[in-house]
Each structure stands twice: as structure tokens, then as C-alpha cells.
Amino acid sequence: MAPPIPLLAVRGSEGIYLLNGPPCLTENERFTRDTGKSCKVFAFSKDGTLIAWCNGEKVKVVDVVDWKLVLSLDLPKTACVEFSPKNTILALWQPYTTSKDTGQGEPNLSLWDIKSGECIKSLFQKKMQCWCPSWTEDESICTRNVNNEMHFFENNDFGMISNHLI
Secondary structure (H helix, E strand, O other): OOOOOEEEEEEEEOOEEEOOOOOOOOOOOOOOOEOOOOOOOOEEEOOOEEEEEOOOOOOEEEEEEOEEEEEOOOOOOOOEEEEEOOEEEEEEOOOEEEEOOOOOOOEEEEEEEEOOOOOEEEEOOOOOOOOOOOEEOOOOOOEEEEEEHHHHHHOOOOOOOEEEOO
């Protein structure tokens, strides 16, 4: 259940903080302001119960109903954040880079189980365009675009592609 008063997230030179929605527009005292000046991305979950952001050091997820820190990940280069529809998975994208030594790239799209904090799957997604997987509302099917193919996964099992379209 979302908080009874709408929340407005503000990101800028003072970091990220939340305002209580109309009619007051006062700073929410229960949310600890993150004063990091490198916050470039944040997202609310679809139902409004979770907020995630990257402050240039960590990705943090907070439950805005009880104001508890749900997840904290050491991923300072995160540029995109998205929740699955039922808030079970947090999708994170970092710019694709290659190692100077080997010339090999590292997976830069990671899918995290929000409850356990475990990384479910790490994938390659070089471009920011169309980076995020798409889920059905019940999360029974997830799809992602890979080199002009659509890969389908069932029940958040990313270990096996259940179907693909070319």
C-alpha cells in the first residue's frame, strides 16, 4: 500500500529528498535526505511503496511505508533503475565499458532479488536505448531485446530463455 500522502522526489545540487505532496509541499522528515551531489537517477515502484536511487556510491532502495532501507548495493556507476511490476526484481543498468588489459567487457545489466539482495542475473546491454526488460503485470513473462531478437523468460527464471522471436 502506498503512503496516504503523495510524495514528490527532488533531485538536484542538494542531493535527493522527498516532499510531502499537496497541499503542504513540505520536506518529508521520515526520509533521510541523501546529500550526495552525484545522484543522477531515481525511480518509484509502480505501486509507489519503494523508491530507489543511485548517489554515485551506492544504489539504495527504501520502503516509503515504514521508511526502512530495503537494499543497498555497491554499484556507483548505475545510470538506470527500474522495478518489476510486483516489486520482486530491481533492474539496474550501468554504462558498458571494456577492460584496458583484456579488451573484454563486463555484464552491465543486473537483475536483483529485492528481498534477498542477491543478483539473479547479469547480462550484457551495450546501449542505453531499450535497456530495461519488460514484464507482464503478474511477472509470469519477461522479455528483453537482444540484437534485434526478443528473448522471453518465464516466472523470473533468467537462467533459460523460454522462447525467442527473430
